[in-house]
Amino acid sequence: MVRVAGVRWSVEECFQAAKGQVGLDHYQVRNWTSRHRHITLAMLALAFLTAVAASAAPERPAQLADLTRAHPPIKLTVLEIRHLLVAVFNAPAVSVAKLLHWSNWRRQHQATARRSHYRRRSEPTG
Template sequence: MRIAGIRWTIEESFQAAKGQVGLDHYQVRSWDGWYRHITLAMLALAFLAVLAASQPDGDEAHLPLTMPEIRRLLAALTLTRHRRIEEIPHWSHWRRRHQATARRCHYQRRSQP
């Protein structure tokens, strides 16, 4: 049972790495290129995981920052230039607040007979 639980944790980590940092998006022909890509992807995943784990727990009105949300914020801050810097945290705050409201309404509806 313990081995199955460990395997599930590893599979979840690989799925997160594939979805968040592009672990499976390599097109290389050499060992060195593959090794560099995998190393950078795992480093990026570790960075996102540490940032997500260091966030304080959310309250009823807001969800905490998750790995996908941190990735979106970093991409918006570094890759796009069409938004003002002040709009990016405001958008994230608004989005997490509405996600918390949707979660709360979903749980209330599911708890009613």
């Protein structure tokens, strides 16, 4: 029973990601065929973004102590890849170099926040 509940949880997380990242819930259709096409394209887009994010993932540190000392930016997320693709395909007002610099800066900032969070949680209390 616990295994079934755990599987359901992962499916719910996938649907939430699809709603937030690729607009799974943004359809206005009148028949089943159109709805099915929309859902298929949305899930295909999410699968593509997830595959790109997985292939761009760097090697992970083995221990928590390595995370507090390392300074690389966080890995590319589905949301970050979506932002980059939207900016590239929508004729950006800035150059591609500036866009990639902004993405790297933002991921570096998120990595700094994550390091601080891990450092604070690993300190002994008392």
